[in-house]
Amino acid sequence: MVTVALKRLPHGADLPLPAYETAGAAGLDLRAAIETPLTLGPGERVLVPTGLAMQLPEGFEGQVRPRSGLAVKHGVTVLNAPGTVDSDYRGEVKVPLINHGREPFPIRHGDRIAQLVIAPVTHAVLVETAALDETARGTGGFGSTGIAGGGGKP
Numbered sequence: 001m002v003t004v005a006l007k008r009l010p011h012g013a014d015l016p017l018p019a020y021e022t023a024g025a026a027g028l029d030l031r032a033a034i035e036t037p038l039t040l041g042p043g044e045r046v047l048v049p050t051g052l053a054m055q056l057p058e059g060f061e062g063q064v065r066p067r068s069g070l071a072v073k074h075g076v077t078v079l080n081a082p083g084t085v086d087s088d089y090r091g092e093v094k095v096p097l098i099n100h101g102r103e104p105f106p107i108r109h110g111d112r113i114a115q116l117v118i119a120p121v122t123h124a125v126l127v128e129t130a131a132l133d134e135t136a137r138g139t140g141g142f143g144s145t146g147i148a149g150g151g152g153k154p
């Protein structure tokens, strides 16, 4: 459990605070804070304001993730998923949405458009070296183990 200070901005003052919709939900649903409804046409993208600014504790990040229902039913997802909210960011949290579907997608004030997962992050200390240790995988990647069945080269 972690405490996050949250500020509701004037254009989102009438919206409920983000909430975990069920007891075990990982994400807090984020709502659109928009003065006028908008329509996201097929292939279009838009940066949707949430009316929220926050102060994440050091050592934590906010991950802006899509809602699967919007993706499956409408083809609408977070363009940069997972979006990253830094702990030192004090601006408004916004959600870049894209419509991959075939139909226009209406967004109204208060619609739950994405979810925010608060997660711990570690800062790495980088140590440059000329040689890395050897592993069974080595430099194989990007499908080196095959797609189906027992692996091997694609």
Ligand SMILES: O=c1ccn([C@H]2C[C@H](O)[C@@H](COP(=O)(O)OP(=O)(O)OP(=O)(O)O)O2)c(=O)[nH]1
Residues within 6 Å of the ligand: 064, 080, 082, 083, 084, 085, 086, 087, 089, 092, 093, 094, 095, 096
């Ligand atoms: O989905 C997102 C992603 C980012 N942000 C905000 C919070 C984050 O701390 C800041 C910067 O995000 P990021 O580092 O992903 O963007 P950048 O393109 O690297 O911008 P910057 O140069 O400001 O870091 O923008 C959002 O509100 N929503």
Ligand SMILES: [Mg+2]
Residues within 6 Å of the ligand: none
């Ligand atoms: Mg950045």
